[in-house]
């Protein structure tokens with residue numbers, strides 16, 4: 001079992017190695033020797049079944065041409081009967097732990113971002129904790145719809161900075177297929193199921209911008225927009241889970257400006273500009289929103305990680321799934337500056353800057 005002394009020695013070594021290997025880049029938000037959160041591993045999980053636009057055209061009055069032109073989506077993965085959000089979350093968590101070279105014994109916090117929990121309670125994070133065979137530490141869910149992963153990342157980072165956790169699994173996991181009206185062509189073509197996870201680890205920050213880890217985040221919400229994208233039921237209102245309802249054009253319009261605003265806020269906090277970003281990993285809702293946001297921000301198309309074409313909108317899972325995809329295929333490399341951004345029902349919107 002690792003002692004506090006072991007942990008601090010390892011953190012010191014890591015910190016020294018990193019400051020020797022990189023001295024350029026973003027300012028860190030914290031002074032030397034304060035806890036700093038780095039991403040130690042990432043993993044994704046998708047249901048086996050793929051549903052193409054053509055498959056959907058056989059169910060509702062739509063076409064591959066319409067869906068592709070308006071959203072960029074070509075296909076999405078849909079969970080099998082009996083495959084729950086917690087199953088996808090568990091698979092993503094195990095993949096992230098493997099990537100980090102860690103076991104569940106190293107973890108003391110699990111945060112799951114989801115709008116499609118297995119149950120009203122216990123939290124899906126607790127179900128995942130049980131499946132991983134973990135009886136120590138703490139596990140809880142966060143609900144911020146499609147922005148949930150960035151909210152969860154910021155929460156876990158703050159807990160690590162406060163010293164209340166050392167290593168966390170932060171998971172975005174969804175089975176949106178369960179809350180879709182499969183007769184409503186304006187929503188059912190947009191979403192998919194999946195999960196992604198990162199392992200966060202406390203390390204020691206440096207004050208020269210060299211540390212790998214979470215540099216800054218910015219979280220926003222405004223409930224006055226809640227009737228533009230919502231689920232029309234819930235335990236307390238209808239005693240059902242309800243289905244997604246959306247005023248698509250209003251979401252579209254709001255999303256682009258909100259994205260730009262929150263990204264500018266987080267870049268300022270991090271002390272960098274858009275040109276410094278190596279990879280932009282936005283929430284994967286719609287290729288047109290992503291393209292327009294990147295253009296307004298001045299981020300080149302080749303720096304944008306796009307998975308919406310194959311995954312659809314997997315809500316809180318979309319960013320960690322995109323991170324897992326781009327890390328696995330070698331695009332995102334150690335030391336890269338990665339910009340995350342999301343918008344979801346509420347509205348909630350959020351961004352983070354991470355040194356990978």
Ligand SMILES: CC(C)(COP(=O)(O)OP(=O)(O)OC[C@H]1O[C@@H](n2cnc3c(N)ncnc32)[C@H](O)[C@@H]1OP(=O)(O)O)[C@@H](O)C(=O)NCCC(=O)NCCS
Pocket residue numbers: 061062063066067070071146185186187189229246247248249250251252285286289313343344345
């Ligand atoms: C949903 C969205 C793709 C619709 O695209 P749009 O260009 O705004 O399309 P509109 O809603 O104006 O609809 C245009 C026409 O297409 C039709 N249409 C809607 N869905 C359709 C579908 N799946 N297939 C074919 N036609 C469809 C509409 O009924 C409308 O027909 P009409 O002109 O005869 O009335 C777009 O508004 C969008 O992406 N919004 C943001 C959604 C989002 O990202 N939500 C999640 C945020 S986390």
